[in-house]
Amino acid sequence: MKSLILKDFYNISHNAKSILIILLVFAVVFLPSSGIQNYIFICAILCSMMIITTFSFDEQSNWPLYAMIMPVSKKDIIAGKYMVLFSFSFIGVLFGIVAGAIGSIIAGNYFQAADAAPAIPLPLLALIALSCSTVFGSISIPLVIRFGAEKGRILVLASFLIPAGLCYIAYHALIFFGLNLTENLKTILLYCSPVPAAIWNYIMYKISCAIFVGQDLQ
Amino acid sequence: MTEAILQIEHLSKQYPGFLLDDISFSIPKGTIMGLIGENGAGKSTTIKAALDLVKKDSGSVAFWGQELSSSKQLKEDIGVVFDGVNFYETLTPAKVGNISAAAYRQWDERLYLDYLNRFGLPANKEIKSFSKGMKTKLCLAAALSHAPKLLILDEATSGLDPVMRDDILDIFLGFVQDENHSILMSSHISTDLEQIADYITFIHQGKALFCKTKDELRYRYGIIRCKTGFFDTIDKSEILACRKDNCQWDILVADKEKAKRKYRNAIVDDATIDDILLLYVKGEYTK
Numbered sequence: 001m002k003s004l005i006l007k008d009f010y011n012i013s014h015n016a017k018s019i020l021i022i023l024l025v026f027a028v029v030f031l032p033s034s035g036i037q038n039y040i041f042i043c044a045i046l047c048s049m050m051i052i053t054t055f056s057f058d059e060q061s062n063w064p065l066y067a068m069i070m071p072v073s074k075k076d077i078i079a080g081k082y083m084v085l086f087s088f089s090f091i092g093v094l095f096g097i098v099a100g101a102i103g104s105i106i107a108g109n110y111f112q113a114a115d116a117a118p119a120i121p122l123p124l125l126a127l128i129a130l131s132c133s134t135v136f137g138s139i140s141i142p143l144v145i146r147f148g149a150e151k152g153r154i155l156v157l158a159s160f161l162i163p164a165g166l167c168y169i170a171y172h173a174l175i176f177f178g179l180n181l182t183e184n185l186k187t188i189l190l191y192c193s194p195v196p197a198a199i200w201n202y203i204m205y206k207i208s209c210a211i212f213v214g215q216d217l218q
Numbered sequence: 219m220t221e222a223i224l225q226i227e228h229l230s231k232q233y234p235g236f237l238l239d240d241i242s243f244s245i246p247k248g249t250i251m252g253l254i255g256e257n258g259a260g261k262s263t264t265i266k267a268a269l270d271l272v273k274k275d276s277g278s279v280a281f282w283g284q285e286l287s288s289s290k291q292l293k294e295d296i297g298v299v300f301d302g303v304n305f306y307e308t309l310t311p312a313k314v315g316n317i318s319a320a321a322y323r324q325w326d327e328r329l330y331l332d333y334l335n336r337f338g339l340p341a342n343k344e345i346k347s348f349s350k351g352m353k354t355k356l357c358l359a360a361a362l363s364h365a366p367k368l369l370i371l372d373e374a375t376s377g378l379d380p381v382m383r384d385d386i387l388d389i390f391l392g393f394v395q396d397e398n399h400s401i402l403m404s405s406h407i408s409t410d411l412e413q414i415a416d417y418i419t420f421i422h423q424g425k426a427l428f429c430k431t432k433d434e435l436r437y438r439y440g441i442i443r444c445k446t447g448f449f450d451t452i453d454k455s456e457i458l459a460c461r462k463d464n465c466q467w468d469i470l471v472a473d474k475e476k477a478k479r480k481y482r483n484a485i486v487d488d489a490t491i492d493d494i495l496l497l498y499v500k501g502e503y504t505k
């Protein structure tokens with residue numbers, strides 16, 4: 001699996017400069033108005049979306065065909081993609097923290113979000129950003145495997161809308177069943193967010209495996 | 219055939235508009251098996267089904283007596299080269315080496331660098347600047363550097379100039395000097411196979427028409443060339459395939475010496491693999 005991850009990092013390193021420029025432009029645009037909290041989320045989600053680009057590279061070179069002649073299974077290939085997604089998200093969060101901190105100091109709003117609700121500790125914020133970005137990225141993987149990188153890119157909106165819709169439904173269901181979402185409870189839920197994110201990622205991994213295992217490689 | 223490295227039995231795979239039908243052959247140790255057939259005959263599908271890249275509908279494939287899915291070690295012992303490079307074009311041979319080294323326990327970095335050197339491939343130049351021949355050589359270097367015992371080549375020499383093809387064929391011949399090594403090589407360039415193959419399996423419209431030693435094809439098969447009047451006198455049970463070209467019939471027979479004795483007034487030529495392929499593919503009558 002190490003080889004699969006290495007291959008994706010080599011491939012994406014070619015785009016590293018343009019991604020860096022985009023993240024820095026976003027820093028200039030969003031840091032003064034939205035603060036570091038939102039910027040970390042933006043970085044994490046943007047970096048997680050690079051997973052689709054890796055599929056695009058694979059498609060162009062017909063990599064899966066070659067990968068399957070190496071001593072790896074189809075499940076290893078999918079597991080490798082999820083590892084890469086996690087790594088991209090992690091790098092995005094780290095970049096968001098470092099660039100966000102530097103930018104915030106320069107902008108004079110260090111660790112302050114505009115109209116921020118209760119301040120969330122930075123480590124927790126990073127964890128939530130990591131969870132969210134992997135949730136968004138993970139749904140794009142089965143979509144891209146099923147429909148291809150180009151169509152999957154169009155369908156990527158679904159990877160935002162589906163989890164957001166599910167959260168919205170869950171939120172209103174809780175209210176419907178009379179559960180009062182106090183600030184305290186919201187904080188607890190946020191602390192717990194990596195757990196549903198991990199479950200979500202596992203389900204998406206299983207779905208991706210089921211799709212990919214059934215595919216012929218031409 | 220004894221001690222088969224690869225044994226394919228009754229392999230079938232159906233696609234809309236195409237059926238790979240009941241393919242069987244085996245590759246003994248130390249030999250080169252050539253798969254020939256026209257474009258779209260089913261050579262690549264056979265190879266992909268054997269490698270589990272496409273799901274077979276029926277049949278069995280065994281490498282050293284085991285199914286490929288049963289052990290990852292089996293894949294360590296198989297080197298595969300497809301037509302074209304499967305690495306993204308911004309990678310370099312050095313990075314391809316690092317990726318392969320991480321994949322194969324048997325990877326030999328020194329051997330890989332030797333191959334790069336021998337093939338004249340710059341280690342740090344991006345693949346996109348390589349010619350078709352250089353890309354094939356890179357794939358071959360990667361395939362040979364994890365000490366495979368079986369090389370599978372799917373149209374690996376197509377699109378190469380004769381000099382490069384000759385270089386690569388020499389490498390294949392060198393590879394099978396080790397009697398534990400074998401090669402399965404598909405190509406529609408029959409002269410390549412004529413040069414190096416020990417066995418030929420001919421696939422036509424998804425069916426394996428025959429699997430024979432190359433020597434049997436070269437030294438026993440023949441082509442009777444005659445006019446229509448003479449054609450009518452020939453025992454049809456002896457005809458494998460025939461084709462009418464203007465006023466002349468070309469008739470493929472399995473025993474040219476017997477044909478020479480029986481039809482003394484006819485011209486009986488040796489049959490090249492190309493002749494055999496053409497007669498089967500374009501022939502009016504086959505059995």
